[in-house]
Every structure is written in structure tokens, then in C-alpha cells.
Amino acid sequence: MRLGSIEADGTKFVCAVGNENYQIEDQVQFPTTTPVETLQQTVDYFKQFPDLKAISIASFGPIEIRKNAPKYGFITATPKPNWSNVDFLGRLKQDFDLPIVWTTDVNGSAYGEYVMSVLYNERIDSLTYYTIGTGVGAGTVIDGKFVGELGHPEMGHVRLKRHPDDLDFKGICPYHGDCLEGLVAGPTFEARTGNKGADVPLTDHVWDIMAYYIAQAALQTTLVMRPAKIVFGGGVMSEAFLDKVRDQFKTLMNGYLDVGELADYLTMPLVEHNGSATVGNFALAFNAVNH
Ligand code: ADP
Ligand code: ZN
Numbered sequence: 001m002r003l004g005s006i007e008a009d010g011t012k013f014v015c016a017v018g019n020e021n022y023q024i025e026d027q028v029q030f031p032t033t034t035p036v037e038t039l040q041q042t043v044d045y046f047k048q049f050p051d052l053k054a055i056s057i058a059s060f061g062p063i064e065i066r067k068n069a070p071k072y073g074f075i076t077a078t079p080k081p082n083w084s085n086v087d088f089l090g091r092l093k094q095d096f097d098l099p100i101v102w103t104t105d106v107n108g109s110a111y112g113e114y115v116m117s118v119l120y121n122e123r124i125d126s127l128t129y130y131t132i133g134t135g136v137g138a139g140t141v142i143d144g145k146f147v148g149e150l151g152h153p154e155m156g157h158v159r160l161k162r163h164p165d166d167l168d169f170k171g172i173c174p175y176h177g178d179c180l181e182g183l184v185a186g187p188t189f190e191a192r193t194g195n196k197g198a199d200v201p202l203t204d205h206v207w208d209i210m211a212y213y214i215a216q217a218a219l220q221t222t223l224v225m226r227p228a229k230i231v232f233g234g235g236v237m238s239e240a241f242l243d244k245v246r247d248q249f250k251t252l253m254n255g256y257l258d259v260g261e262l263a264d265y266l267t268m269p270l271v272e273h274n275g276s277a278t279v280g281n282f283a284l285a286f287n288a289v290n291h
Contacts, residue, residue: 001289004046004055005281008088009105010080010134013038014278015045017052020286022115022279035086043095054288056101056281058108059088060135065103065152073102079174099288104152105277106131107139109269112280113231114141116270124228128221129269129276130155132214133234136181140225147225156181160216163209183213186236202240208248211241215248218266222259233269233276242268 002025007014009032016027030041046052062078064071073089089102103111110129117124130138136156140147147153157179171182172191182188189197192206200206218230232242246262259265269276 001053001286002049002051003282003285003289004049004052005278005285006042006055006057006059006092007105007108007277007281008032008057008059010060010078010083013042015042016278016281017046017049018278018282020282022112022282024278027278032080032083034082035088035091039086039088039091043092046096052096052098054099054101054285055092055096056103056108056285056288057088057092058103058105058277058281061104061137061152062154063088063102063104063152065148066150099285101281101284101288103146103284104137104139106137107141107146107152108277108280108284109233109274110139110141110146110231110276110280111284112271112276112278113269114144114280115283116276116279117229120270122228126225126227127229127231128155128225128227129231129233130214130217131234131274132184132186132232132236133274134186136185136234138217138221140221140227142227155217155221156185158217158220160213163212165205166209180213180217184210184236186234197236202244207241207244210236211244211248214245215252218245218249219252222253222257229265229267231267231269231276233274235274237268239268242266 001020005016012031014029016024018024032038062076064074075083075086078084092100113129126142128138128140138155171178173179173182186197189200246266271279
């Protein structure tokens with residue numbers, strides 16, 4: 001069955017068609033410019049596939065997810081210029097009379113990791129997926145459903161205890177300054193050191209500071225939600241950096257809760273190259289056809 005996937009973030013759109021076995025048949029990528037232009041490009045792409053059965057959208061946010069809200073399907077108050085109050089889902093519905101799933105980018109990724117875990121025979125019913133990229137956010141799946149009813153969670157904007165060596169840094173979140181996103185999003189490397197993250201060696205102390213904050217987020221998520229595992233994706237993450245996060249998590253947890261093998265509990269995505277959302281979209285689109 002031919003299914004469509006849209007992964008929309010503040011810098012690019014990745015559109016793909018594939019099937020319920022999560023195989024990608026075709027994929028394109030274009031920059032996020034204006035809503036009119038970028039959504040038209042999206043529509044034009046999927047028009048090439050007349051046998052499409054459903055589409056799933058995993059979008060940057062904040063977005064309106066309440067189905068009975070007047071602005072269901074909108075991107076709401078995003079700091080991304082031009083994209084506030086945009087009827088994303090409505091634009092797709094103008095051209096496609098199909099089931100269209102509407103969720104956040106991180107929920108899409110969380111769902112992708114959830115279905116992949118099943119394929120890998122991990123017997124889990126829940127997980128949280130964090131992206132540490134241009135922005136920071138997380139989504140949680142429990143028994144195939146997303147956490148969040150009045151809206152989607154905003155786990156990127158939680159408050160944290162500051163690292164003693166980082167007190168001079170104000171953070172870069174336009175709303176909160178030093179929330180999680182304000183302290184560990186990719187652009188904080190430039191803000192703290194003047195260099196891109198990719199050019200800052202892992203031996204630099206800034207990575208320990210970042211690991212301390214991400215470990216706190218993982219600790220809180222563990223204490224509040226008790227998911228079977230927490231997956232970390234996004235451009236900032238690597239296995240070597242995640243090891244630093246695991247070390248700090250262990251220290252902060254101080255033996256209080258059993259999370260099993262730490263390397264299996266705090267993990268990189270099963271889907272490589274940040275492709276989790278595409279897999280998640282195919283799975284969600286398939287479900288939408290069958291319900
Ligand atoms: P997005 O969040 O926009 O979808 P990514 O997940 O790829 O995109 O994250 C991009 C961010 O990750 C940028 O801020 C970039 O500087 C940062 N980044 C990319 N590679 C690295 C790296 N090796 N180490 C640290 N940060 C990186
Ligand atoms: Zn914030």
C-alpha cells in the first residue's frame with residue numbers, strides 16, 4: 001500500500017512515499033521557506049502518486065492537535081517567521097481526499113522508534129523520543145497512543161538546575177532563556193564557544209555541561225513517566241556523547257530506580273540518519289487507513 005510521509009522542521013521538509021513495511025520508495029527534501037511556497041511544493045510532490053492511500057504529517061510546532069478545536073491542523077505560535085497560524089493540514093486536505101494524520105515531529109519519531117522496537121523484538125509498550133537538534137523536544141508513546149490531550153507536551157522547555165561552570169550563560173530560548181532547549185540545542189555551541197557543535201571536540205568541558213542537562217531531562221522523564229526506554233536523536237547526539245549522558249544520569253539517579261541496562265535504556269535511534277519520523281509516518285498512515 002502506498003503511503004505518504006511529511007517530516008516538517010524549521011529548516012527543511014522531507015517528503016517520502018513508502019509502504020506499511022516502512023520501505024521508502026521515493027524521497028525528496030526542500031528548504032522550509034514561506035508556507036505558501038513550501039506547502040505547494042509538498043502538494044506537488046504527492047500529486048505524482050495518484051494511488052496514495054494516506055498521508056502522515058510530523059510537524060515542528062507548536063501545533064493544534066485537539067480534533068474539535070477550530071484551529072486543528074494549524075501550526076500555532078511558532079517563533080519561525082511566517083509560520084504562525086498556518087493551516088498546514090487544511091492545505092493538504094484541499095488537494096487530497098485521504099486520511100491525513102497530524103502530529104508533532106517528535107511524536108512521529110517516537111512512533112517510528114516504537115514500531116521498530118517491536119520489529120527488533122524488544123517487548124516494550126512505551127518510549128520517549130528526544131530530539132537534540134536545532135531545537136529540543138520530546139514525544140512519548142504509551143500503548144500506541146501519544147501523551148498529551150490539551151496539547152502536545154513541550155518537554156524541550158522544562159527548567160533545570162544549572163551547572164556550576166555554566167552560570168554565566170543566559171541560554172538562547174526566546175521565551176525562557178535557560179530552559180532545556182535554551183541550554184542544549186545545537187545553536188548553543190555557537191552561543192557559548194563561537195564554534196559549531198561539529199567543530200567542538202568531545203574533550204571540551206562544554207560537552208560535560210550539556211550532558212548534565214540532558215541527564216537531568218532523562219531523570220525527570222524517568223521519574224514522571226517510567227517509560228521502557230528513552231531514545232535520543234537529532235544532530236547533536238552521538239553514541240560517544242550519549243555515554244557522557246549515561247554517566248551523569250547514573251550519578252543523578254544514585255541507585256534510586258532500576259532502569260535495566262543503561263546502554264539499552266538511554267539509546268540512540270534504531271532508525272539511522274534521523275529517519276525515525278519517516279518510519280513513524282508510514283506506520284501512522286497505515287493505521288489511519290485501517291481505522
Ligand atoms: P533539525 O533539528 O533542524 O531537524 P538536526 O537534528 O540535524 O536538524 O540538528 C541540527 C543541529 O545540530 C545544528 O544546530 C547543528 O549545528 C548541530 N550539529 C550537527 N552536527 C553536530 C555535531 N557533530 N555535534 C554537535 N552538534 C551538531
Ligand atoms: Zn524555552
